[in-house]
Amino acid sequence: MSGALFSGCTQNSLDKRSIVFITQPPPHSPILSLNGVSKRYGQDVWALRHVTFDVNAGEILGIVGKSGAGKSTLLRCLNGLEIPDEGCVSFEGRVLKEMPPVELRDQRRRIAMIFQQFHLLRRRTSLENVMLPLEMAGVRSNTAHEKARACLDLVGLSHKENAYPGELSGGQAQRVAIARALASDPHLLLCDEATSALDPETTQDILALLAHLNHTLGLTMVLITHEMAIVRDLCTHVVVLDQGRVVDQGRVDEVFVAPKSEMTKSLVQHLFNARVPRVVMERLQDTPQGAKELVARLFFTGAQAAEPVIAGLVRDEGMDVSILGGTLDPLGGTICGTLIISLPLKEETLTRLNHYLTPKGVQVSLVGYAP
Ligand SMILES: Nc1ncnc2c1ncn2[C@@H]1O[C@H](COP(=O)(O)OP(=O)(O)OP(=O)(O)O)[C@@H](O)[C@H]1O
Ligand SMILES: [Mg+2]
Structure with a gap:
């Protein structure tokens, strides 16, 4: 995935970086750790079983698995919305479930999310949507404006700052959602099927934008998807879930070349399968x-x-x-x-x-x- 695919970023975007991101954790330092995470619903549905993996700063981790594998449950555990029944999630060295509520809230500000359905407020312009997390954090209006504009510029959407969500294409709406995520100075961006509602060409544009943000800002990302093609095109690392268990994990090239589980083999094989004429x-x-x-x-x-x-x-x-x-x-x-x-x-x-x-x-x- 090259930055060349990402055509929307203007020349002064790199200067705007200093406004958008003041600090990112040093590359390769551990940012997220899951240790034996299990989550049960009711008496006997184990959505996650003993899930263990680390994410280092600068990585893009793809969590892949079929429907019901536990991907969304895992994502909710990562951002502290769900508390694991067993094991723990640590973000930047601190165990989420042991943190006092106020500190947890501050810590969660460093974890931003984008969704399949964008979740923009329809009565707010693009700029006002991007300003939302800044307003909630009590940032002064002038500063919030400046920062929101810089974030919109980073996603190549300065020219749409006064447009309402209803006036945007799906790809543009997702760019606004990404700009809004960037506004809270995240150290981790979680993407929940962020391209599933988009056509193939727009999907490639958004993947290229995410790759660009990862390269230029060093932003760490975890994305869940059911498409191995997205893992191949964007991710550095992959975790494969099957019925709540991790059945494969590691660098994308290593897992694709030597898949350990039948599930991963079938997902990889499907991706590279040629049709018989x-x-x-x-x-x-x-x-x-x-x-x-x-x-x-x-x-x-x-x-x-x-x-x-x-x-x-x-x-x-x-x-x-x-x-x-x-x-x-x-x-x-x-x-x-x-x-x-x-x-x-x-x-x-x-x-x-x-x-x-x-x-x-x-x-x-x-x-x-x-x-
Ligand atoms: N709130 C809940 N109450 C009861 N069971 C749940 C709840 N949320 C999820 N589950 C169950 O946990 C398992 C994992 O669900 P989850 O939504 O995490 O899967 P998923 O991989 O995100 O699936 P999909 O690709 O369809 O979104 C499923 O068996 C699901 O039925
Ligand atoms: Mg899901």
């Missing part, structure tokens, strides 16, 4: 009877480049491989993707394919047989 699909049969070709899907999540593997099949195994389709994406210097191949059906073709490719870290699955 329709003309091929129409010819396929389920059984080898009368078939001359075998069609297989090769899934790469490692350092093995596709080309040497295919070349190896031809050279070492004497297989006559044709590539029917595929997607390959570089990720952290490695290649992820799928190739759909066909090869003449002989005795034990699939067994030999597996035998040759599995030790090389390539997963093989049978798509079907063609006459």
Whole structure:
């Protein structure tokens, strides 16, 4: 994700940084720690079970999982809205549930949130929406105006300061919401499905803006999403939740290349999956009877480049491989993707394919047989 995608930031935005952010924690210092966090609803619904991970300053953590995995519950525990039944959440070294209410309130000001539905006040202009947290913190009117303008400038929306939410596009409304989040000098930005209501192009714009803010301001972010593509495009780290448990965690490239859980494998595989061309699909049969070709899907999540593997099949195994389709994406210097191949059906073709490719870290699955 490059800043080039983010076109709205004006030349003097960097100067405005000093108005917007006075202090950020030093990079790589721990900012958020979860230690054995469990949360139960009623007698037997464990929304979170023994969740443990750290977030360091400057990181962008994606929390991913299917519906009901516990993502929103986790986010509410992170911002102190929900108290874990077991374990604890520490923000900047202090355990949230042990803090006196007044201190907790001050601490929570350092944690800003943006939502899927923006949550802007309809009767306030963009500028007035951004000023809201400043007014609530008792900031003087002149200072609040200046800061809100600087925040709107940072998100490339100075020209819309007098517009009401009803006059903004979805992407512009989310930019105002991000500017409002920035106004409270956050050390952590929590994003709850922040792009789910936006079209793909606007989603890319908002992701680019978030990446830009992370790069230029060093702002730490935790975002929840059900889309692995967002994790791939924006995040430095990922936590995968399945039924309230962490089933994978770590740097995005490491988790994508060597997923530990079946859940993560299926999410990653889905992301890099290539469609079998329709003309091929129409010819396929389920059984080898009368078939001359075998069609297989090769899934790469490692350092093995596709080309040497295919070349190896031809050279070492004497297989006559044709590539029917595929997607390959570089990720952290490695290649992820799928190739759909066909090869003449002989005795034990699939067994030999597996035998040759599995030790090389390539997963093989049978798509079907063609006459
Ligand atoms: N207030 C509540 N009362 C009872 N059960 C709840 C409550 N909030 C969440 N749950 C349950 O906890 C589990 C996790 O819910 P949560 O909303 O955190 O999932 P999620 O990953 O955010 O799902 P989605 O992607 O659909 O938003 C679910 O089984 C849900 O039914
Ligand atoms: Mg949710």
